[in-house]
Amino acid sequence: KNQVEQSPQSLIILEGKNCTLQCNYTVSPFSNLRWYKQDTGRGPVSLTIMTFSENTKSNGRYTATLDADTKQSSLHITASQLSDSASYICVVSGVSGGYQKVTFGTGTKLQVIP
Amino acid sequence: KAGVTQTPRYLIKTRGQQVTLSCSPISGHRSVSWYQQTPGQGLQFLFEYFSETQRNKGNFPGRFSGRQFSNSRSEMNVSTLELGDSALYLCASSSRDRVTDTQYFGPGTRLTVL
Numbered sequence: 102k103n104q105v106e107q108s109p110q111s112l113i114i115l116e117g118k119n120c121t122l123q124c125n126y127t128v129s130p131f132s133n134l135r136w137y138k139q140d141t142g143r144g145p146v147s148l149t150i151m152t153f154s155e156n157t158k159s160n161g162r163y164t165a166t167l168d169a170d171t172k173q174s175s176l177h178i179t180a181s182q183l184s185d186s187a188s189y190i191c192v193v194s195g196v197s198g199g200y201q202k203v204t205f206g207t208g209t210k211l212q213v214i215p
Numbered sequence: 216k217a218g219v220t221q222t223p224r225y226l227i228k229t230r231g232q233q234v235t236l237s238c239s240p241i242s243g244h245r246s247v248s249w250y251q252q253t254p255g256q257g258l259q260f261l262f263e264y265f266s267e268t269q270r271n272k273g274n275f276p277g278r279f280s281g282r283q284f285s286n287s288r289s290e291m292n293v294s295t296l297e298l299g300d301s302a303l304y305l306c307a308s309s310s311r312d313r314v315t316d317t318q319y320f321g322p323g324t325r326l327t328v329l
Contacts, residue, residue, distance in 0.1 A: 145258070
């Protein structure tokens with residue numbers, strides 16, 4: 102069964118600290134992995150997209166890594182800000198028989214406190 | 216450039232009724248995807264339309280259907296509503312020129328079924 106598991110489920114950190122969120126997947130075939138940030142009451146916003154051949158991608162203070170061999174990805178947030186408080190969702194896509202299969206993780210809820 | 220717009224933003228229906236949700240993608244985008252988000256199941260993929268054709272479909276019953284018009288605007292219809300259909304329905308658009316093209320999400324339509 103295709104699955105995307107994220108950890109931790111929730112996280113509280115102090116403003117200015119770094120943190121790393123994890124995503125393990127068993128989706129096959131694999132096409133790309135995306136990290137989204139979703140603020141409460143809003144639609145998700147894309148942070149990074151990585152294909153099989155990419156092992157790191159940065160977007161400002163967000164850096165995503167991908168190990169396609171172990172099927173693991175991480176999202177590292179540097180120097181956290183209060184506005185980073187949100188849910189972070191890992192999404193894995195694969196193309197099979199001309200159709201795209203999209204599997205979402207349940208997300209990590211991050212709270213940054215002053 | 217205007218973002219993805221969804222109407223209505225909020226909707227209350229009763230069991231057995233049907234509902235139609237609308238999504239207007241970013242100008243120039245030809246791909247529109249629909250997602251259902253619930254606290255228990257997280258984000259789940261419903262279907263994707265590209266140039267008026269359904270390209271991909273998630274694992275949802277036939278009560279969920281959609282269509283895309285020649286101007287790329289898309290509608291999603293849910294017939295015979297059930298209590299479990301209460302959710303945030305998100306629409307996302309992309310140019311879909313490449314599989315890694317960024318998806319841009321709308322604010323969502325919150326459907327409550329009583």
